[in-house]
Amino acid sequence: MDINYFKSQKFKEDLHELLETVIFVIVAVSLIRFFVAEVRWIPSGSMRPTLIEGDRIIVERFSRFYSDPQRGDIMVFYPPFVELKNGPVLLFKRLTGFFCNDIAYIKRVIGLPGEKFEIKRDKTGAYTVYINDKPLDEPYIKSKYEFTPCEDPRVNCGPFIIPENNYMMLGDNRAYSYDGRFWGTLDKKQFIGKTTFRFWPLTRIKMLTTGENTSYNQPQ
Numbered sequence: 001m002d003i004n005y006f007k008s009q010k011f012k013e014d015l016h017e018l019l020e021t022v023i024f025v026i027v028a029v030s031l032i033r034f035f036v037a038e039v040r041w042i043p044s045g046s047m048r049p050t051l052i053e054g055d056r057i058i059v060e061r062f063s064r065f066y067s068d069p070q071r072g073d074i075m076v077f078y079p080p081f082v083e084l085k086n087g088p089v090l091l092f093k094r095l096t097g098f099f100c101n102d103i104a105y106i107k108r109v110i111g112l113p114g115e116k117f118e119i120k121r122d123k124t125g126a127y128t129v130y131i132n133d134k135p136l137d138e139p140y141i142k143s144k145y146e147f148t149p150c151e152d153p154r155v156n157c158g159p160f161i162i163p164e165n166n167y168m169m170l171g172d173n174r175a176y177s178y179d180g181r182f183w184g185t186l187d188k189k190q191f192i193g194k195t196t197f198r199f200w201p202l203t204r205i206k207m208l209t210t211g212e213n214t215s216y217n218q219p220q
Contacts, residue, residue, distance in 0.1 A: 037061055038193070040076060040106070046171035046178065047106060048142050050074070050208075056200035057208070061193035068188065069167060073109045074195040074208060077169070078102065080186055104192060107179050110136070111168030118158035119150060119181070127174065130159075146175035155181045165189075 042055040051057065051074075059076045069075055078084055082103050110129060111117040118130045126144040129136040150157035162168055166185035171177025180186065198206050 037196075040104070040195075042106065045176055046173050047074070047108070048173040048176075050108075050140055050172045051106070051195075051198065052204075054201070055198055055204060057195050058197040058199060059193040060196045063194060064191055069109045069191060069194065071109050071112060074106065075109055075169070076104055076106050076192040076195065077186060078190045078192065079105050079183060080190060081183055105169075105179075106195065107169035107171050107177070108140075109167050110170045110180075111162045111185075113162055113164050113166055115162050115168075116159055117162055117168050118160075119147070120157075121147075121150065129170075140172050142173045142175070146173075148175055148177075148181065156184070157181065 037058050037060050040057050040059050042051045042053055042057065045053055084102065111131060116130075116132050118133075119127055120130060121127050124145075127147040127150075128144065129138060148155050162185050165188050167188065169180045169186050171179050195208050198204055198208055
């Protein structure tokens, strides 16, 4: 390339156009990630069998502006023990996803604000979640018999009342999930978005709406 090109007006115009394009792309990506949706991948087995290691999912973000999470929703969130700092560089990373190291978890909404939560084990060794003293039907969990024991001093099986604007989050793989039993309830301000679609691998493509994914029956 002619070295004179870099000194020409054409080079300045091309550079200006390139910078405008880059800025537009960054702004567009940031707006889409913050207001619409983003792509995430599953790094652990805490949500087995619903989600397994390596699954790619779409996390929808716009509904959080007009509605609260519902029981059975699979949510991505910042855990309560992570303090999010909001400097300009950190905000840029969080909005765009470029070089972002924020810790995010994915679990299912089990208990809602104001409800009584408890986990009990019966004579057969099966564990059941109780909401307001009524058993919760959970066909999506890996096993009723594979739970972190309530006798474990790290675990809080209740009973307790979930505080206002807080939610009880549990993984579907109850023997291998670091969730609300260990770190307590989650403030709604920590939510990032709701998982709506698994698009990879191709053999596991599926919509992950609350009704289809959980077959949840509201306690009577």
